[in-house]
């Protein structure tokens with residue numbers, strides 16, 4: 414299933430393209446197994462900001478260039494005192510945490526499309542995606558305790574919700590790697606397909622989702638966040654409810670009355686059971 418991908422914007426570390434309602438963001442640093450540096454994350458944040466506002470996009474595919482790696486986490490060559498150091502401002506930062514929240518709050522499904530390694534911070538990126546399609550060569554795992562780091566946010570807690578606490582602690586404490594089949598068995602991925610079919614399969618899943626009600630999908634994503642993300646999750650769900658309420662005559666009557674300097678008349682609106 415080949416699509417005519419259109420490049421939306423040019424970047425150095427990523428490729429951002431779209432076709433037929435699907436956006437695809439590719440981490441493009443295959444020489445380091447698609448490890449990310451601060452600039453990579455800045456570009457991804459910019460692309461995801463655009464995707465949020467782009468009404469033509471309904472589903473996002475997040476992937477890595479080549480078939481050896483989805484992402485191998487933070488680029489260890491630029492890890493400095495307190496975070497990953499950008500070339501431009503030389504400030505150490507962990508801006509991948511901003512990207513994680515952005516993927517979570519995006520009101521459109523994000524599918525991780527994983528060939529090869531999803532390791533360390535790269536593993537966390539697939540964990541925060543809504544769905545994961547894995548190629549049969551995919552390898553999953555955390556590496557932090559081996560290289561002197563950890564992600565005690567979504568990387569630990571959301572993983573625990575997905576695979577259970579015992580398994581999540583095993584993944585973090587032992588830093589083993591797991592095959593695609595093992596990941597499927599523990600509920601860490603949604604499907605495993607032969608490598609050569611990976612992108613077609615992801616596109617097929619995206620197209621299936623695109624046939625659904627976008628508002629229903631949006632509310633469902635936010636409902637899962639409300640369950641896992643505390644008040645921040647509730648805020649996202651509540652914001653969506655407000656957005657829908659603004660579209661009703663009842664809400665519009667309140668606004669009109671204010672602008673017309675009169676008392677609002679809500680009497681015609683029913684109190685539904």
Ligand code: S0N
Pocket residue numbers: 444445446448485486487488489490496507509510530532533534535556557560561562563564565
């Ligand atoms: C993925 C692994 C297992 C693949 O092994 P393989 O097949 O033997 O390939 P290599 O020869 O090792 O790799 C090929 C080339 O790619 C380079 N490379 C690979 N990964 C990285 C990386 N992460 N950073 C920089 N370079 C990388 C190799 O060096 C090699 O290049 P050459 O040929 O030039 O030598 C294996 O590669 C592996 O184990 N990689 C490292 C995995 C890892 O430790 N990742 C980092 C884990 N930590 C994070 O991701 C932190 C995330 C984060 O930002 C964060 C978030 C929240 C809170 C805290 C943090 C935090 O800072 O920790």
